[in-house]
Amino acid sequence: MKLYDFGPAASAQRVRVFLAEKGLELPTEQLNVREGAQFTAALTEMNPFHCVPFLELDDGTVIAESLSICRYIEEIYPQPPLFGRTSTERAVVDMWLRRFELDGLVPMLHALRNSLPVFAGRVVPGTRNSLPQLPALVTRGREMMEIFLGRVEPYMVKSTFVAGAQFSVADITGFFAVRSATTLNMDIGSRYPAVAAWFAKVSARPSFQL
Template identity: 45%
Template sequence: MKLYDYQPAPSPRRVRIYLAEKDLAIPTEQVDLAKREQFESDFAKKNPSFTVPALELDDGTVISESMAICRYLEALYPDPPLFGTDARSQAIVEMWIRIVEFNGLAAVADMLRNSSEHFADRALTGAAGGIAQIPALVERGQATLSRCFERLDRRLEGREYIADAFSVADITALVVVDFARWVKQEPAPNLANLAAWHERVAARPSARA
C-alpha cells in the first residue's frame, strides 16, 4: 500500500492521526497541492478527484476520501477500535463524524476557499480553475462553525471524549479546531468543555502525526 499525502492539509492529517493511533506504518508519497501536483498526469490518473489523501492498494485500486481510507484500514486492523465496538457506539461515532464534517470541516473549507487569493478561481475542492469565489459563504461558514463548536461543547459536558471512547469522531473534531486557525477562527472562550477536551486530545502523541 501507499498513502498519497500533503503534510499541511487537514484531510490527510485525519488519516495520519488514525494510523498513529493504530501504530500502523504505510509508505507515503507527498503530493504538493501548493504546486498543483494533484493535477499532474500520474496522480490525476490514479485519483481523478485531484484530492489527497488517497490510498493505493497493492492491486492498483485507489481509495480516496479520508473516512473511506480509515474504514478500509479498520476492517483490516480492528484493534484498537476507533469506530466503536457495537451497534450503538458505532452509530454514535458515525453521527458525530458527520456532524463535525458537515458543520465544521466544510464550514472552514468554505471560509478558506472563498477568501484566500490562492483559491481565487478554484473555490471548490479538486477544481483546477473556473470556479469563482462566493464571499457570502465566508460569513455563513463563520456562523456554521460557531454553532458546531457550541454543539461540541454541550456534548462534552461531563465527557472525556465525544463518544464512549476515543474515536475517529475525536480525530475529526481535533483537525477541525486546528484547521479553523487557518481562517483565524477559534472556539469562544466560554466553551470550557471544548477547550479542556482539545487540550486532552492534542496531548496524545498521535496528534503530532
C-alpha cells in the same frame, strides 16, 4: 499499499493521525499539490478528483477519500478500534463523526478556502482556476460553526471524548473542525470552554504532533 500524501493538507493529516493512533506506517509518496503534481495523466487516471490523500491497494484499487481510507484500515487492522467496538458504539461514533463533519468541518472548509490567499482559484478541492473566492461564504461558515459549537458545548461538559468515553475517529474529525475555527480566529476558549478543554486534551496526544 501505497499512500499518496501532501503534508500540509488537513485531509491528509486526518489519515496520518488515524494511522499513528493505530501504530501503523504505510509506504508513502508525497505529492506537491500546490504545484499541481496531482494533475498528471497517470494520477488523474488513478484519482480523477485530484484530491489527497488517496490509497492505492496492491490490486490497483484506489481509495480516494480520507474517511474511506480510515474505514479500510480499520477493517484490516481492527486494533485499537477507532470506529467503535460494538454495534451501539459504532453507531454513536458514526453519528458524531457525521455531525462534526457536516455541521463543523464542511462549513469551515468553505470558509477557509474562500478566505486564505493560498486557496485563490482553488476554492473547490482538487481544482485550479475554477471559482472566485466569495467573502459571504466565510461569514456563513463562521455563523454555522457558531451554531454547531453552541449545540456541542453542553454535551462536551459531561463527555470525555466526542463519542463517549473512548477516543475515536470522531475526535480526529472534531479536532480538524475546531482547528479550522481557530485558524479563522474564532473565540473558542472563552465562548466554548468545554470544547476548548477537549481540544487541548486531544491536541496533546502524540498522534497529533504533526
